[in-house]
Amino acid sequence: MFLSSALVSALLAAFVAVSTVRYIYSRYFSRCALPASLPWIGAEDDACFSRARATLRSFWHTRELVFEGYEKYSKKELPFVLPNINTGPEVILPMSQMQWLLKQKETVLDQNEVNRSFLQADYTMLHPKVVTDTVHEDVIRQELTKMLGNYTADVIDEIDYAFKKTWGVNTTEWKEITSYYSMLDIVSRISNRVIVGFPLCRDEDYLANAKEFARWVVVEAAFIAMVPKTLKGIFAPLIRFLDLKYHWKTSKVNDYIQWSIDHSYARNDPSLRTVDIINKRLSVIQFAVIQSSTITLANLILDLAAAPDISVYFAHIRTEVLAELKAAGGQWTKDALARMVCLDSVLRESMRMWGFVSRGVMKQVVAKDGVTLPSGQHLPRGTKVGVHGAPVHRDENIYSDAQVFKPFRFCSNGSENMVDDYSEKVVGKGIPLVTTSSNFMAFSHGRNACPGRFFAAQQLKLVLAYIALNYEIAPIPSRPANLWFINTQGPPLDAKISIRRRVGTV
Numbered sequence: 001m002f003l004s005s006a007l008v009s010a011l012l013a014a015f016v017a018v019s020t021v022r023y024i025y026s027r028y029f030s031r032c033a034l035p036a037s038l039p040w041i042g043a044e045d046d047a048c049f050s051r052a053r054a055t056l057r058s059f060w061h062t063r064e065l066v067f068e069g070y071e072k073y074s075k076k077e078l079p080f081v082l083p084n085i086n087t088g089p090e091v092i093l094p095m096s097q098m099q100w101l102l103k104q105k106e107t108v109l110d111q112n113e114v115n116r117s118f119l120q121a122d123y124t125m126l127h128p129k130v131v132t133d134t135v136h137e138d139v140i141r142q143e144l145t146k147m148l149g150n151y152t153a154d155v156i157d158e159i160d161y162a163f164k165k166t167w168g169v170n171t172t173e174w175k176e177i178t179s180y181y182s183m184l185d186i187v188s189r190i191s192n193r194v195i196v197g198f199p200l201c202r203d204e205d206y207l208a209n210a211k212e213f214a215r216w217v218v219v220e221a222a223f224i225a226m227v228p229k230t231l232k233g234i235f236a237p238l239i240r241f242l243d244l245k246y247h248w249k250t251s252k253v254n255d256y257i258q259w260s261i262d263h264s265y266a267r268n269d270p271s272l273r274t275v276d277i278i279n280k281r282l283s284v285i286q287f288a289v290i291q292s293s294t295i296t297l298a299n300l301i302l303d304l305a306a307a308p309d310i311s312v313y314f315a316h317i318r319t320e321v322l323a324e325l326k327a328a329g330g331q332w333t334k335d336a337l338a339r340m341v342c343l344d345s346v347l348r349e350s351m352r353m354w355g356f357v358s359r360g361v362m363k364q365v366v367a368k369d370g371v372t373l374p375s376g377q378h379l380p381r382g383t384k385v386g387v388h389g390a391p392v393h394r395d396e397n398i399y400s401d402a403q404v405f406k407p408f409r410f411c412s413n414g415s416e417n418m419v420d421d422y423s424e425k426v427v428g429k430g431i432p433l434v435t436t437s438s439n440f441m442a443f444s445h446g447r448n449a450c451p452g453r454f455f456a457a458q459q460l461k462l463v464l465a466y467i468a469l470n471y472e473i474a475p476i477p478s479r480p481a482n483l484w485f486i487n488t489q490g491p492p493l494d495a496k497i498s499i500r501r502r503v504g505t506v
């Protein structure tokens with residue numbers, strides 16, 4: 001008995017050791033079967049350990065690597081390799097190969113596989129079906145987005161409730177708030193007004209757990225990604241226990257659940273409507289809905305607070321919003337909101353500068369025989385290949401004064417500065433926030449662009465309008481820089497601003 005358990009322990013230790021060594025070799029030292037003609041940014045000398053050093057550097061310094069590679073290679077029409085400590089190296093294409101990238105069939109290059117590995121979805125998304133089927137995309141496109149007009153008034157009602165509760169109604173004293181956490185609170189309330197409806201969206205315990213679930217997915221995914229593949233089955237369940245904890249606490253009946261059930265009838269598939277899977281879908285959608293809009297709004301209010309002309313900007317927004325509201329008989333209709341193009345512009349400008357995922361369009365080679373790039377290099381199956389949005393968004397040849405926050409850049413009084421490919425899509429006097437292009441990839445671009453962006457845009461525009469109408473933001477001397485974690489970026493979680501309710505609004 002003693003011997004056999006000692007043997008089992010020894011075998012287990014050997015298995016862990018071999019898996020770890022294999023993982024370290026393939027992640028830090030191997031070329032991952034990529035052609036030698038592709039340079040690795042940060043490791044061009046090919047010296048001993050240089051790929052390992054560049055890979056380690058990608059943990060905190062992907063920004064430098066991405067921007068350096070863009071200047072050094074992309075602008076000279078050359079592909080290069082960007083190390084990624086988390087999910088493995090990515091082949092970055094010059095922008096001229098974007099059309100080639102978008103045209104590839106999903107049986108050759110698949111974008112979902114990249115998302116699956118970034119989010120370690122097999123472990124963090126609670127149920128295998130949530131990862132492999134398209135119910136979320138279908139429900140978002142077919143139900144949620146189509147009904148946008150039906151719940152605009154509800155969202156405004158919840159925004160009013162959430163801001164009064166979180167930012168307060170004091171018109172004389174300034175109140176200091178933390179941009180990220182106050183937006184996390186507000187976004188989770190207003191999103192849940194749509195996702196689970198009233199009264200569950202006012203249940204403080206439910207909201208607290210939904211917020212925590214949304215916050216932990218990416219952190220857990222980052223840790224799980226760094227566990228060798230053969231050991232994930234053992235360690236991932238330990239790491240993702242927070243996921244499960246917050247999911248169990250949020251499971252209750254609601255509207256998104258109803259839509260998912262309806263959808264399963266339309267698909268005639270009973271396995272899509274078990275209580276278990278529907279509840280799991282709900283937790284997963286909380287992640288998509290809460291975290292991305294929270295970061296976007298936290299970025300925005302820091303940009304506004306640091307903008308020298310904030311009071312002029314707010315006055316301009318108020319003029320447009322009030323004019324369009326008046327034209328719509330005082331109703332927050334979907335059409336009125338669509339005409340408030342300066343809201344689109346302010347949000348688009350902030351997302352241009354701080355879009356939270358650096359990768360713009362990134363796909364994984366799934367064809368068994370790999371794929372050959374237009375520049376001739378052959379990439380084996382499993383390679384990640386695509387473009388990053390962050391350096392494009394800051395390219396002076398595309399956006400004049402690209403490092404400066406110019407809130408009305410994308411509407412009538414700013415657009416003349418823009419060198420871009422939007423001309424056909426310009427609606428009224430500006431560009432809708434949801435319009436993606438090879439120069440604006442904050443929602444990605446092409447057929448896998450974010451399906452939730454129509455819902456998000458409605459919410460973000462209503463929040464910005466509400467802030468401009470009802471609050472003042474005290475100026476801050478400078479915009480705190482975002483922090484990069486591998487290839488995502490977000491505002492410092494503790495960045496603070498001061499706000500005050502406008503006189504005459506309560």
Ligand code: HEM
Pocket residue numbers: 111112114115136137140144288289290292293296356357362441442443444447448449450451452453455456
């Ligand atoms: C400001 C808010 C948002 C931003 C910036 C954003 C950004 C993105 C990006 C960049 C992707 C592509 C990821 C990739 O290809 O790896 C994506 C995908 C996705 N987003 Fe969003 N998103 C936002 C809001 C939302 C909302 C509110 C929902 C749900 C209602 C949502 C649902 C999804 C889903 C389901 C996908 C995966 C699509 C697919 O696999 O084809 N997103 N989002």
